[in-house]
Amino acid sequence: MASKKKVMLVFGTRPEAIKMAPVYHAIKTCPDEFELTLCVTAQHRQMLDQVLRVFDMVPDIDLDLMKEGQDLFDVTASVLLAMREVLRENRPDVLLVHGDTATTFASSLAAFYAGIKVGHVEAGLRTNNLQEPFPEEFNRQVTSKLSSWHFAPTDYSRENLLKEGIDTSSVFVTGNTVIDALFWALKKTEVDSEMKSLIHQNFASILPFSFEDTRFILITGHRRENFGDGFLNICEALRGLAKEYPKVQFVYPVHLNPHVQDPVTRILSGFNNVHLIAPLDYAPFLILLKHCFLVLTDSGGIQEEAPSLGKPVLVMRDVTERPEAVEAGTVKLVGANKHKIIESVSMLLDDERKYSEMSNSHNPYGDGKASIRILDVLRKC
Ligand code: UD1
Ligand code: UDP
Numbered sequence: 001m002a003s004k005k006k007v008m009l010v011f012g013t014r015p016e017a018i019k020m021a022p023v024y025h026a027i028k029t030c031p032d033e034f035e036l037t038l039c040v041t042a043q044h045r046q047m048l049d050q051v052l053r054v055f056d057m058v059p060d061i062d063l064d065l066m067k068e069g070q071d072l073f074d075v076t077a078s079v080l081l082a083m084r085e086v087l088r089e090n091r092p093d094v095l096l097v098h099g100d101t102a103t104t105f106a107s108s109l110a111a112f113y114a115g116i117k118v119g120h121v122e123a124g125l126r127t128n129n130l131q132e133p134f135p136e137e138f139n140r141q142v143t144s145k146l147s148s149w150h151f152a153p154t155d156y157s158r159e160n161l162l163k164e165g166i167d168t169s170s171v172f173v174t175g176n177t178v179i180d181a182l183f184w185a186l187k188k189t190e191v192d193s194e195m196k197s198l199i200h201q202n203f204a205s206i207l208p209f210s211f212e213d214t215r216f217i218l219i220t221g222h223r224r225e226n227f228g229d230g231f232l233n234i235c236e237a238l239r240g241l242a243k244e245y246p247k248v249q250f251v252y253p254v255h256l257n258p259h260v261q262d263p264v265t266r267i268l269s270g271f272n273n274v275h276l277i278a279p280l281d282y283a284p285f286l287i288l289l290k291h292c293f294l295v296l297t298d299s300g301g302i303q304e305e306a307p308s309l310g311k312p313v314l315v316m317r318d319v320t321e322r323p324e325a326v327e328a329g330t331v332k333l334v335g336a337n338k339h340k341i342i343e344s345v346s347m348l349l350d351d352e353r354k355y356s357e358m359s360n361s362h363n364p365y366g367d368g369k370a371s372i373r374i375l376d377v378l379r380k381c
Helices: 014-028 046-054 072-090 102-114 136-146 155-163 177-191 193-206 229-244 258-268 282-291 301-308 324-328 338-350 352-357 370-380
Strands: 005-011 034-040 094-098 117-121 149-152 171-173 216-220 249-253 274-277 294-297 313-315 331-333
Touching: 005 014, 005 072, 005 102, 005 370, 014 034, 014 046, 014 094, 014 117, 014 177, 014 301, 014 370, 034 072, 046 282, 072 102, 094 102, 102 117, 102 136, 117 136, 117 370, 149 155, 149 370, 155 171, 171 370, 177 193, 177 282, 177 301, 177 370, 193 282, 216 282, 229 249, 229 258, 229 274, 229 338, 258 274, 282 301, 294 301, 294 338, 301 313, 301 324, 301 331, 313 338, 324 331, 338 352
Parallel strands: 005 034, 005 094, 094 117, 117 149, 149 171, 216 249, 216 294, 249 274, 294 313, 313 331
Antiparallel strands: none
16 A cells, blocks of 8 residues: 655644645545644644634644744744754655745745745735735745645636746646635534524623624734734724714724734724624634624735625725735725725715625635645645
């Protein structure tokens, strides 16, 4: 019998964990073909653990690297050094990384130094501006250089890779695994009545209104390039909107980064219709996404999930590496610009026609089978 292929998955943050969960489970279903090792850097601690629990993933190696208020030097250096030891001891045939975080970049670099091949999930997203998003655009460009297999979510991301001279035979358009995760989690909230009832009980304790029949806006934000003035503008826009629309509720699960927590709690506490809550588990977050009126965010993953649910997304960034949903009309860029945010939210609240134009449900990012396509490639590589 042929020997099993040794595959290691490494990730460290909430979105990587959500998007790698379907790949982890796809590989797990083939124990005769693959020896799978899950390594988490825990660049995020609490927000990673939330996802590990929801998706029933148990790390074989947990580097537990997060430090309060870490900066890019801390996290990049600690992942690179820790991965040296992990790769020396385990020597996988393939190291699978995801996306564009410090964990992605430093782990790919460690694999390159150790002579281990890298497969990059969610490859080829580009703004071609190294400052936006910072440092993610740099991280993903370098990871492409270091990878032997590129799992591109869309034709557009494939084209980006080919333009950079990457060999066409190493690029596979798979769809984005976030859609696999989304479908799985939504189904679970529908069939698991105990889970559903717990989620509803929890919302009843943290939200003083019924999320199923109240108009509410869902907000998230954490981009480094928005720290400082950007977050002040965003919070002032939200404060203005909360005063202007007292019957609309604003629900904001606040990212745990202190650069986000500080301005958000300082500027937005004390409003009856603004609800600052802790980061939610994936399934409850999706339930809010499904019921909200619109989403205001600078997140990458939410730009991919919301179109699937037909929700308008106002993206608080100047550029996006995910143009597919902008072209389809569900996503609009508003920057971290106070006046643009107020104007765009007000327009959607006040103008039914404009709102329905942005509320089309479509899936430019996949069909829920991306992880199976990645598995097929891993079998052959
Ligand atoms: C990171 C990624 C970003 C990704 C985002 C997803 C980099 C450079 N940035 O940004 O690409 O979009 O995650 O959310 O890789 N913290 C906690 N608990 C947690 C998570 C974070 O307390 O569970 C706090 C800690 O003080 C930590 C800080 O947030 O030091 C920053 O975390 P870090 O991963 O460095 O940056 P993010 O802004 O989360
Ligand atoms: N998310 C979550 N709980 C929350 C907020 C977001 O589970 O309270 C999920 C969301 O559905 C998406 C992912 O986290 O899949 C996005 O993570 P984030 O915005 O932190 O990172 P990005 O996608 O910008 O890298």
